[in-house]
Amino acid sequence: MLEEDLILQQLLNEDDILTEKQKKIIVAAIESFSEKGFAATSTSEIAKKAGVAEGTIFRHYKTKKDLLLSIVAPMMAKLLAPFILKDINKVLDRQFETYEDFLRAMVENRREFLVKNLPIIKIMLQEIPFQPELREQFKEHVAKDTFRRFATLVEHYQAKGQLIEMPSMSAVRLSASAIFGFLLARYLIVPEIEWDDETETERTIQFVMHGLSRKA
Amino acid sequence: MLEEDLILQQLLNEDDILTEKQKKIIVAAIESFSEKGFAATSTSEIAKKAGVAEGTIFRHYKTKKDLLLSIVAPMMAKLLAPFILKDINKVLDRQFETYEDFLRAMVENRREFLVKNLPIIKIMLQEIPFQPELREQFKEHVAKDTFRRFATLVEHYQAKGQLIEMPSMSAVRLSASAIFGFLLARYLIVPEIEWDDETETERTIQFVMHGLSRKA
Amino acid sequence: MLEEDLILQQLLNEDDILTEKQKKIIVAAIESFSEKGFAATSTSEIAKKAGVAEGTIFRHYKTKKDLLLSIVAPMMAKLLAPFILKDINKVLDRQFETYEDFLRAMVENRREFLVKNLPIIKIMLQEIPFQPELREQFKEHVAKDTFRRFATLVEHYQAKGQLIEMPSMSAVRLSASAIFGFLLARYLIVPEIEWDDETETERTIQFVMHGLSRKA
Amino acid sequence: MLEEDLILQQLLNEDDILTEKQKKIIVAAIESFSEKGFAATSTSEIAKKAGVAEGTIFRHYKTKKDLLLSIVAPMMAKLLAPFILKDINKVLDRQFETYEDFLRAMVENRREFLVKNLPIIKIMLQEIPFQPELREQFKEHVAKDTFRRFATLVEHYQAKGQLIEMPSMSAVRLSASAIFGFLLARYLIVPEIEWDDETETERTIQFVMHGLSRKA
DNA sequence: GATGAATGAGCTTTCATTCAT
DNA sequence: GATGAATGAAAGCTCATTCAT
Numbered sequence: 001m002l003e004e005d006l007i008l009q010q011l012l013n014e015d016d017i018l019t020e021k022q023k024k025i026i027v028a029a030i031e032s033f034s035e036k037g038f039a040a041t042s043t044s045e046i047a048k049k050a051g052v053a054e055g056t057i058f059r060h061y062k063t064k065k066d067l068l069l070s071i072v073a074p075m076m077a078k079l080l081a082p083f084i085l086k087d088i089n090k091v092l093d094r095q096f097e098t099y100e101d102f103l104r105a106m107v108e109n110r111r112e113f114l115v116k117n118l119p120i121i122k123i124m125l126q127e128i129p130f131q132p133e134l135r136e137q138f139k140e141h142v143a144k145d146t147f148r149r150f151a152t153l154v155e156h157y158q159a160k161g162q163l164i165e166m167p168s169m170s171a172v173r174l175s176a177s178a179i180f181g182f183l184l185a186r187y188l189i190v191p192e193i194e195w196d197d198e199t200e201t202e203r204t205i206q207f208v209m210h211g212l213s214r215k216a
Numbered sequence: 217m218l219e220e221d222l223i224l225q226q227l228l229n230e231d232d233i234l235t236e237k238q239k240k241i242i243v244a245a246i247e248s249f250s251e252k253g254f255a256a257t258s259t260s261e262i263a264k265k266a267g268v269a270e271g272t273i274f275r276h277y278k279t280k281k282d283l284l285l286s287i288v289a290p291m292m293a294k295l296l297a298p299f300i301l302k303d304i305n306k307v308l309d310r311q312f313e314t315y316e317d318f319l320r321a322m323v324e325n326r327r328e329f330l331v332k333n334l335p336i337i338k339i340m341l342q343e344i345p346f347q348p349e350l351r352e353q354f355k356e357h358v359a360k361d362t363f364r365r366f367a368t369l370v371e372h373y374q375a376k377g378q379l380i381e382m383p384s385m386s387a388v389r390l391s392a393s394a395i396f397g398f399l400l401a402r403y404l405i406v407p408e409i410e411w412d413d414e415t416e417t418e419r420t421i422q423f424v425m426h427g428l429s430r431k432a
Numbered sequence: 433m434l435e436e437d438l439i440l441q442q443l444l445n446e447d448d449i450l451t452e453k454q455k456k457i458i459v460a461a462i463e464s465f466s467e468k469g470f471a472a473t474s475t476s477e478i479a480k481k482a483g484v485a486e487g488t489i490f491r492h493y494k495t496k497k498d499l500l501l502s503i504v505a506p507m508m509a510k511l512l513a514p515f516i517l518k519d520i521n522k523v524l525d526r527q528f529e530t531y532e533d534f535l536r537a538m539v540e541n542r543r544e545f546l547v548k549n550l551p552i553i554k555i556m557l558q559e560i561p562f563q564p565e566l567r568e569q570f571k572e573h574v575a576k577d578t579f580r581r582f583a584t585l586v587e588h589y590q591a592k593g594q595l596i597e598m599p600s601m602s603a604v605r606l607s608a609s610a611i612f613g614f615l616l617a618r619y620l621i622v623p624e625i626e627w628d629d630e631t632e633t634e635r636t637i638q639f640v641m642h643g644l645s646r647k648a
Numbered sequence: 649m650l651e652e653d654l655i656l657q658q659l660l661n662e663d664d665i666l667t668e669k670q671k672k673i674i675v676a677a678i679e680s681f682s683e684k685g686f687a688a689t690s691t692s693e694i695a696k697k698a699g700v701a702e703g704t705i706f707r708h709y710k711t712k713k714d715l716l717l718s719i720v721a722p723m724m725a726k727l728l729a730p731f732i733l734k735d736i737n738k739v740l741d742r743q744f745e746t747y748e749d750f751l752r753a754m755v756e757n758r759r760e761f762l763v764k765n766l767p768i769i770k771i772m773l774q775e776i777p778f779q780p781e782l783r784e785q786f787k788e789h790v791a792k793d794t795f796r797r798f799a800t801l802v803e804h805y806q807a808k809g810q811l812i813e814m815p816s817m818s819a820v821r822l823s824a825s826a827i828f829g830f831l832l833a834r835y836l837i838v839p840e841i842e843w844d845d846e847t848e849t850e851r852t853i854q855f856v857m858h859g860l861s862r863k864a
Numbered sequence: 865g866a867t868g869a870a871t872g873a874g875c876t877t878t879c880a881t882t883c884a885t
Numbered sequence: 886g887a888t889g890a891a892t893g894a895a896a897g898c899t900c901a902t903t904c905a906t
Contacts, residue, residue, distance in 0.1 A: 037255055126345065170416065177398065189359070211427045
């Protein structure tokens with residue numbers, strides 16, 4: 001995975017040149033928001049952790065919510081990353097002979113993404129239910145864009161006879177449930193137990209393939 | 217499903233006799249917490265919505281967090297419900313001939329539970345990451361008790377040769393991912409689209425069975 | 433003049449029963465607003481002067497501006513007072529044989545009103561240009577109601593042949609200018625010099641009468 | 649009226665050469681102060697409106713109050729303008745045969761002055777009660793200088809037998825009340841109604857003359 | 865001379881909690 | 886048990902002012 005997957009890295013180098021102080025504010029905000037939640041984190045706490053005056057936060061972000069959005073919004077777009085393929089169908093055959101190959105690549109890709117951006121992802125998951133702006137972006141980028149591309153992929157392999165007939169929506173849901181169920185358990189719910197990552201990944205992929213592939 | 221699955225019902229009839237006011241406080245708190253989150257809900261708002269004086273809340277619940285815990289804690293225990301079987305193995309054969317039967321029963325059972333308790337479940341999911349007491353209870357009741365009983369069940373069907381060999385933890389994870397992936401999508405993420413509940417439920421169960429059952 | 437002309441008195445006894453603390457807040461606010469202006473007065477300063485916690489202010493007045501309006505608004509209505517006469521024309525002859533009598537009564541009346549309510553009047557004059565709500569009330573009660581009744585009076589004396597023909601608006605403006613020019617100079621602009629009140633009042637009235645009365 | 653009566657013009661050409669930026673600051677400050685009041689206007693707002701950096705304001709004016717004073721102070725001196733007559737008594741006969749002529753000239757003169765400087769005058773009237781420096785200047789230039797010269801004029805016409813005997817202070821007050829009552833109503837209180845300027849001006853002057861002149 | 869990031873005191877307002885009635 | 890006035894700490898945010906560039 002390229003460094004560009006590190007959202008934090010992107011936030012800090014972003015657009016124009018950010019002040020040192022601005023960067024510290026972002027880092028501090030991510031840490032606090034992810035530890036205590038957005039509403040329970042005070043701006044004075046962020047300022048103290050960042051080593052800046054409280055006013056400095058508001059010079060760069062009009063409101064506390066602005067600060068939140070500036071952190072979480074870029075994340076949304078990045079969730080699309082593994083599906084951004086120009087002329088998706090033509091490219092597919094060369095890239096991934098089988099749905100299994102695709103799944104394997106995606107799990108690996110999303111796993112790295114998740115690991116590197118865990119705090120921001122926690123913030124995102126927590127705040128989507130309460131911040132209409134975020135819900136909007138989520139629906140746009142994930143529920144629509146990402147889902148649609150995933151579905152196109154599934155249909156492609158169905159057409160090739162690799163996958164059983166089933167509404168692509170259902171196939172996507174079942175695939176995504178298995179993958180994200182794995183990643184969530186692994187990194188968010190019970191990260192403290194010992195995981196044999198390779199085995200569990202392969203097991204998850206095989207599980208999906210058994211459920212979706214046409215028996216040869 | 218029995219009425220006793222309605223957590224709210226239980227909360228309101230609980231223990232001894234609650235005042236009318238107390239009941240109104242709980243109902244109001246559930247509504248507000250689930251809509252705006254715990255930290256973003258003020259006690260004065262709850263008081264207003266419940267039609268009681270601010271002081272009345274604190275007469276019954278020492279702190280705001282006490283109020284939260286009094287709502288969410290009973291939920292935890294109830295998540296165990298479908299697994300509470302005395303002498304589990306002996307009972308199983310008679311109750312559910314196959315793992316498939318068990319899955320079908322559980323999905324239906326949890327679905328009703330989810331639908332009836334949606335707001336409280338939302339609160340629970342939101343607050344577990346931030347409230348140590350809740351995390352503790354969750355680990356105890358769900359990650360340990362519920363998981364352990366689920367695992368015992370899986371091992372039972374493995375022993376009978378119905379399910380393939382695989383660490384029961386993995387089998388539980390894959391089963392649970394599929395089921396909760398379905399229920400989450402259905403009731404929390406995209407409840408607004410039209411769902412053919414029966415078909416999708418069956419599809420989900422078949423998906424799990426394909427992935428886990430020994431090919432006859 | 434009756435005690436009821438004391439706006440402060442009315443504010444404090446108003447409507448229902450006000451807390452001791454509420455009364456102190458009003459008294460303190462009037463003092464500070466009139467000394468330093470609304471925008472330059474902080475709520476913490478008012479709280480300190482009133483001997484209450486800052487939160488107490490906001491328990492009774494939703495915002496700082498609410499506090500201002502609650503003080504100034506009642507003043508507006510009271511400016512109408514000397515003109516509130518039922519069936520104004522019929523009553524007039526018996527009450528005031530001549531316009532001069534009326535003027536004399538009104539000057540005396542408004543003088544007492546002014547003296548007793550000086551701080552609130554200062555606040556009102558200062559804030560009308562900046563508070564749209566107040567401007568609205570002012571236009572309604574003063575520029576419209578008060579002016580219209582004053583004009584009716586003038587027309588009455590014109591009809592009796594006591595006053596020269598002239599648009600009543602002009603006659604009112606000239607009368608009011610003289611009276612308020614006197615009262616402003618006397619009590620707001622140069623209150624520090626020694627005034628022979630009786631003589632100056634009479635001089636002002638004679639000045640108006642010379643300008644407006646039909647030469648006998 | 650000469651251009652020199654335009655205070656803004658004077659402010660901008662003042663002293664030496666002002667930067668373009670400085671001029672913009674003054675124009676912006678006048679607009680904001682007159683619209684929202686001094687205390688309710690922020691320097692950042694002025695900077696934005698002027699199109700300069702916040703720091704630039706403080707390069708030219710040590711404090712926000714300095715900026716206010718630099719705008720209002722020159723106004724004070726200018727209020728004297730129509731009375732600045734060298735060897736006042738000797739000049740008078742040639743300039744104004746009668747008090748009526750003088751009044752007429754002055755009303756016209758002050759009217760133009762008022763119209764051209766309305767925003768600055770509004771600021772001045774608003775801030776005099778709260779800024780000791782301004783009150784001092786006002787007392788010096790207006791309440792003393794201007795008043796004294798006005799009084800001298802009145803005494804001149806009394807000595808010539810044109811005006812009735814009366815303390816000159818009272819005569820000045822009555823004259824000034826009528827004139828400023830007119831101008832205030834015309835340009836500040838109810839500028840929105842239609843005014844027949846010529847008629848009302850003449851009416852005001854005749855009103856004063858009736859009240860003050862010796863009946864021939 | 866001009867900038868605008870940075871400051872920190874102070875602003876208005878909210879909040880969980882207390883307590884006399 | 887219930888009230889709601891009162892609290893004061895802390896919240897989010899604004900402000901005049903400074904200063905390195």
